[in-house]
Amino acid sequence: MRPFSPLLILALGLTLMACDKGPEDRLLGYVEGDYVYMALPEAGRLTEIAVKRGDHVDAGAQLFALDATAAQARLDKAKADLKEAESKLADLKLGERPEELAIIQAQLESARASLMLSEPRVKRRRELVKDNVVGIEDLDAAEASILEDRGRIAEYTARLAAANLPDRTDRIAAQEAAVSAFRAAIIEAQWSVDERKAIAPAAGSIEDVYFRLGEEVGAEQAVLQLLPPANIKLKLYVPEPLIGTYRVGEKLAVSCDGCPAGLTARIDFIASKAEYTPPVIYSDTSRAKLVFLVEARPDPTAPADFQWHPGQPVEARKAAAGS
Incomplete structure (x- = not known):
């Protein structure tokens, strides 16, 4: 049998070393999603569900709605109260109405006319008293009538002047x-009406729906589960001897069963404390060893029809330089 050459032995040795190194530079992990649990701040009856599990929704799409009858009634009442308050404020600033001014003016004219009659009457009474035709009492009555008319004229003149002025400053x-209070009430009531509808904060997929149409939902109780693509992350586990070789921002090449080639992710978190390999990570070389959790966010370069699935096992390695 011809002996092996030293070069061939060296090549075989390097090949075996490369095979042994393979599992060491491979990070095992799985896909995880940071779910958005859509809820509303107030309780109510579910009157609309616009989505179902598995649907993809765009940002701003309506997801579900609660009964808004009472909230709408409060908003309508607040608007009516504001309209009445604004009308009263305008009335206070304007002073008396034209009709009321006309009444005071008529009363003033009546007092002036009465005075015009009272003054000649007093003169006649004085002549009659001199001739002893009437008593002094009649003269006193005529003079009292003049004083009364002059008093009424002064009163109506003052009232007319006051009626043309705005109301008192403190009342205004x-x-x-x-x-201002009614305007604030409208803002609060409008918010309550708006918060009876749940709007998608970002595009994503509906992962689950917890309620059916017509059921009562508690305040701040999640109705459905939304997963935006930006909330996908990879949880990977680095063996303790290699943790010092990884950096936040470092690029990783990612692979998984049935996934397209060329998937990448970037590390955005490295745990500061070690832990034991989670049972979900099956590896003969890393089982029961200390590892550090590393989280990476997938780069948005995957094919448009590709979708990550939470719980999906993945493998990652450091991306080759220049890739």
């Missing part, structure tokens, strides 16, 4: 405060 300030 109080009404302005009431208007």
Whole structure:
């Protein structure tokens, strides 16, 4: 039998070393999703579910809605209260109405006319008193009538002047405060109406729906589960002797069963504490050894029809330089 050449032995040795190294530079892990649990701040009856499990939704799409009858009624009442308060404030700033001004003006004219009659009457009574035709009492009554007319003229003149002025400053300030309070009530009521509908904060897939149409939902109780693509991450485990060779921002080449070639991810978290290999990670070389958790975010370069699935096992290695 011809002996092996030294070069062939060296080549075989290097090949075996490379095969042994393979598992050491391979990181095992799985896909995980940071789910968004869609809930509303107030309780209510579910009146609309616009999606089902497995649907893809765009950002801003309506997901579900609760009964808004009571909230809409509060909003309508707040709007009516504001309209009434604004009308009262405008009335206070304008003063009396034209019809009320006309009444005061008529009363003033009546007092002036009465005075015009009372003054000649007093003169006649004085002549009659001199001639002893009437008593002094009649003269006193005529003079009292003049004083009464002059008093009425002064009163209606003052009332007319006051009626043409705005209302008192303190009453106007109080009404302005009431208007501000009703405007705030409208904002609160409008918020309550708006919060009866759940809107998708980002595009993503509906992973689960927990309620059916017509059921009662508690305040802040999740109705469905949304998973945006940006919330996908890879949880990988690095053996303790190799943890010092990995850096945040480092690029990894990722592979998984049935996945397209060329998938990559970047490390965005490295745990500061070691742990034992999770039971879900099956590896003869790393089982029961200390490892460090590393999280990586997939690069958005995957094919459009490719989708990561939470729980899916993955493998990762350091990406080759220049890849």
